[in-house]
Amino acid sequence: MTAKLYIDGREICASEGDVLIDVAADYGIHIPSLCYMRGRPCLGTCRVCSVVVNGSIMPACTARIADGMVVEVAQPEVADMRRALVEANFSEGNHNCPSCEKSGRCELQAVAYEVEMVVSRFPYRFAERERDQTARHIFLERDRCIFCQRCVEFIRDIDTGHKIFAIHGRGTHARIDIDVVLADRMPPEQVREAADICPVGCIIEKGRGYNDPIGKRKFETRSIRDRVLEGDKK
Known part of the structure; x- marks a missing residue:
């Protein structure tokens, strides 16, 4: 069923029940995120995609489209x-970008920009x-871990x-x-997937590092905003 909603005053039509962050992207409106991956179950851990929906703040990855919904993305307070949430991630870990193997390919770094x-x-x-x-x-x-839980939920043993x-742990003791x-049974393709879905440089594939480039500096050639709106985060 088609619903009519408004995002920053712009009238938009979408299917009821669709994920707000995806619908916004389809209409060229980028809402940053560090845990959500399109096409996969919502984790709702980072809250970096928070927007105002009908006067209440909520993550856009958990919000489902409903008729008459009014969404504010660019509202100064929520922006x-x-x-602040991105800044908190930097302050809570050790993110020395110039010395990190994932610099230029790190989603935390790209979202910070x-x-x-x-x-x-x-x-x-x-x-x-x-x-x-x-x-x-x-x-x-x-x-470097920001506890997005992508690896926890999306990387599983193929057989079991x-x-x-x-x-494990809570608060400052979490790790x-x-x-x-x-892990030692993971095929090379799954090891690479685990390293790639990690939004930061926490999961590193052994044997690939500074002397063997582990990837193009993708966010320096095209911003994370452009990649998301074009449906390409590879």
């Missing part, structure tokens, strides 16, 4: 809130999280369906962990 972040308004914690290199093919740079990654036995 600043999105920027998109929301016009200059420096975090929050004190930097300089968290110390122990690296994990016990798996045969995967290196975990834990202090069991989760390979997990979040990303890996089931080494299951």
Whole structure:
């Protein structure tokens, strides 16, 4: 059933029940996100896609289209809130972009440019999280993790369906962990997928690094806004 809604005053028609962040993108309106991936189940963990829907703030990845919906994306207060959420991610981890293997391909870095972040308004914690290199093919740079949970939900053992990654602990003690036995059974294509869906440089494929380029600096040649609106995040 077709519904009529308004995004920043613009009248839009879409199917009831569709995901707001996708509909906005289809109409050339970019709403940044760090956990949502089009075509996959919504995680709703990062809240960077927050917008105003009928007067209430909610993540655009969980909002479903309904007739008469009024959405504000560019409203200054909610835009600043999105920027604050991105800044919080930088302050809570150690994101030294010039020395990171994923610089130029990092979604956190790209979204920071998109929301016009200059420096975090929050004190930097300089968290110390122990690296994990016990798996045969995967290196975990834990202090870069933003706990988006993409790897937890979307990367599973091919035979059993069991989760390979997990979040353990809470608050400042939370960390990303890996089931080494299951990880060592991952085929090369799945290892590459895990590294690629990580929005930051937390999951690194061993054997690929500075001496062996791990990818083009995609967000420097085309912005994350343009890639999302064109349906290409590869």
